[in-house]
Amino acid sequence: MSRIQLQGLTRRFGAVTAVDDIGLDVADGEFLVLLGPSGCGKSTLLRMIAGLLPPSEGRLWLDDTEITHLPPQRRDVAMVFQSYALYPHLSVARNIGFPLRTRKRPRAEIKAKVAEVAATLGLTDLLDRKPRELSGGQRQRVALGRALVRDPGAFLMDEPLSNLDAKLRAGTRAEIAGLHRRLRATTVYVTHDQVEAMTMATRIALLNEGRLEQLGTPSEVYDAPASVFAATFLGSPAMNVVDTTVRAVDGTLVAEAEGLRLSLGIDADIPDRPVRLGVRPEHLTLTSAGGQGIRAVVTAVENLGSEEVAHCDTGVSVRGPRPLGVVPGEAVTLSARPEHLHLFDHDSGRRLAWQAASVPQPV
Amino acid sequence: MTTDEVVGESSRGRRLGGHVVLGVLSLACVFPIYWLYATSLRAPQDVYSLSVLPWPLSTASYTEAFAKNDVLGMLFNTGVIAVLSALGQLLVALLAAYAFAAWRFPLQRLLYLMFVGTWLVPFQATMLPNYVLLSRLGLLETLAGVIVPTLCSALGVLLLREHLNSFPKELLDAARMDGRSSWSTLWTVVVPALRPALAALGILLAISAWNEYFWPAMVLQRSNAVVQLGLRSFMGTEGNDWGPLMATAGLACLPVFVLYLVLQRHIVNAFVRSGLK
Incomplete structure (x- = not known):
């Protein structure tokens, strides 16, 4: 198993910079998820690690070997593609054995290895079928098998679950996570699905417009988003972000805007400062109208089964156990505990942290 | 229901x-x-x-046709020309189309347009230069002289590139990740997956080479090496010898009919795909 290091990796297509100066250190056995919206450069980054695309700048290491200029077949990495990319004219057994046949391994060894991988993935009964005779989930497992059979140093996966239906996706997600726990293989996994990222990753690298927005464990990224982008990308519904002004009132800091007043729970005295205030929908509680908090009028209530989400006219959403006890048109006041409030710099959107005896600084 | x-x-x-x-x-x-x-x-x-x-x-007409001409020899020669010409064109078209579809290189679009542009040059314009070239190479009056100038077909390149463009690029990437060279990927991944298109194009090319009259007539001149030329020997200034002429023509059509009956689906496919004829 291997460690993957990226240093200043950049890829430009003409005037467009798809991946911009990315540095990452993926530890041996780690499951790193590259997460981001469409077009954020995550697939481009993965293709550079695979060797399918040369970087415009930067360097790559696998363990202690620099692989920046090595062709894909000489890097010890296997890739699972979004479309599975199974060879349509070959049976399942021959698809799985394909990389070994390329390496001219003895026939008996290939057969044994294919049988072993097929047993791991529950494909033993399907070995003679062609890809077109398989369901989506089975194709997905064959693609995994073709990667597994090589015993590679690292696995690269490019949105491998995006072609599956919701139910199958949940099952396969658990399978891949289980496989990773068993094999402890270094994995770099690309997805735009925050659920996959949160449930599978040991660390998430959140990308935005080709740049690394935040790198951390799923809890770190969710609980302490480094920017407005990170805050609003993870979570459903997204974190509420409101333009406010932080000012000292009676020696305590409060965030204020029209119809909004929330205490930050910090005793200090600073000049007024415009900030963006974030609070997750599940951290807002409904209090009786008229108290301190966010005053809003409910416009719609969504039933999610166990929970309900209320959307308000100010663009703020509240999420809580069903029933929330509000109806559209009702005026409500929402409050949140100070530790659940996130502050972001008004201009840069970066997270602000309070440092005692100073003004808030961008981190 | x-x-x-x-x-x-x-x-x-x-x-x-x-x-x-x-x-x-x-x-x-x-x-x-x-x-x-x-x-x-x-x-x-x-x-x-x-x-x-x-x-x-x-069957008198057939007996006469066989007596006057080496009909089997002519059919064999025509078959050799049709098969070699079709295979050669397929190979050239496959390699060119693969390069155009799978790789990115400078002036790609221009080169492709030039390649395909040769399709627009009428046969009559290249006929004489080709003839002179063959004459210098000493290939007149040979089957090779009939085959060689037909080996590069813009039509084949055009059709196969369209197929390859819609070929999933991830399969090519997967083969690279699995360790195949570009050359090996072509033969172990692309060609097997493209078999229906290659078969259809091959049949189309073979049939048109089989039916070709004018170019063999120029290269082979007075000899009756191919069956379409053999038909001439029954046409004379004092009248046509209709019986053996029809017998030979009937024999010339047979392989095409047989091919059609056996590979009906592929041939219809070929003509539909090419959007021609």
Whole structure:
């Protein structure tokens, strides 16, 4: 198993910079998820690690070997593609054995290895079928098998679950996570699905417009988003972000805007400062109208089964156990505990942290 | 439950009318071919007879054709030309189309347009330069002289590139990740997956090479090495020898018919795909 290091990796297509100066250190056995919206450069980054695309700048290491200029077949990495990319004219057994046949391994060894991988993935009964005779989930497992059979140093996966239906996706997600726990293989996994990222990753690298927005464990990224982008990308519904002004009132800091007043729970005295205030929908509680908090009028209530989400006219959403006890048109006041409030710099959107005896600084 | 009823189905009468028109058209297409075989099977003195059924049947025309010409040899030569010309064109087209579809290189678009542009140059414009070249190479009067100038077909490149463009690029990437070279990927991944298209194009090229008359006539001149030229020997200034002429023509058509019956689906495919003829 291997460690993957990226240093200043950049890829430009003409005037467009798809991946911009990315540095990452993926530890041996780690499951790193590259997460981001469409077009954020995550697939481009993965293709550079695979060797399918040369970087415009930067360097790559696998363990202690620099692989920046090595062709894909000489890097010890296997890739699972979004479309599975199974060879349509070959049976399942021959698809799985394909990389070994390329390496001219003895026939008996290939057969044994294919049988072993097929047993791991529950494909033993399907070995003679062609890809077109398989369901989506089975194709997905064959693609995994073709990667597994090589015993590679690292696995690269490019949105491998995006072609599956919701139910199958949940099952396969658990399978891949289980496989990773068993094999402890270094994995770099690309997805735009925050659920996959949160449930599978040991660390998430959140990308935005080709740049690394935040790198951390799923809890770190969710609980302490480094920017407005990170805050609003993870979570459903997204974190509420409101333009406010932080000012000292009676020696305590409060965030204020029209119809909004929330205490930050910090005793200090600073000049007024415009900030963006974030609070997750599940951290807002409904209090009786008229108290301190966010005053809003409910416009719609969504039933999610166990929970309900209320959307308000100010663009703020509240999420809580069903029933929330509000109806559209009702005026409500929402409050949140100070530790659940996130502050972001008004201009840069970066997270602000309070440092005692100073003004808030961008981190 | 499904039925064959079509929404907005027109009346029985109109359907019948359509069938009559189609029936007449197909009769018009099939009749000359029927007449060819009918004439070839008439006794020599009945060749000008207008009776629809050739009776009594006679193989005299075939005997005469075989006596006057080496018909089997001609069929064999024509077959060699058709097969080699089709295979050669397939190979060139496959390699060129693969390069155009799988790789990115400078001036790609321009080169492709030039490649395909040769399709627009009429045969009559290249005929003389090709002839002079063959003459200098000493290839006149040889089968090689007929085959070599046909080996590069812009049509093949055009058709195969369209197929390869819609070929999933992830398969090429997967083969690279699995350790295959570009060359090995072509033969182990692309060609097997492209088999229907290659078969269709191969058949199309073989049939047009088989039916070619003008270019073999130029290169082979007075010899009767291929069957389409052999037909000439039954045409004379004092009249045509219709019986053996029809017999030889009938034999020349046979391989194409057999090919058509066996590979019907592929051939229809080939003509539909090419959007030609």
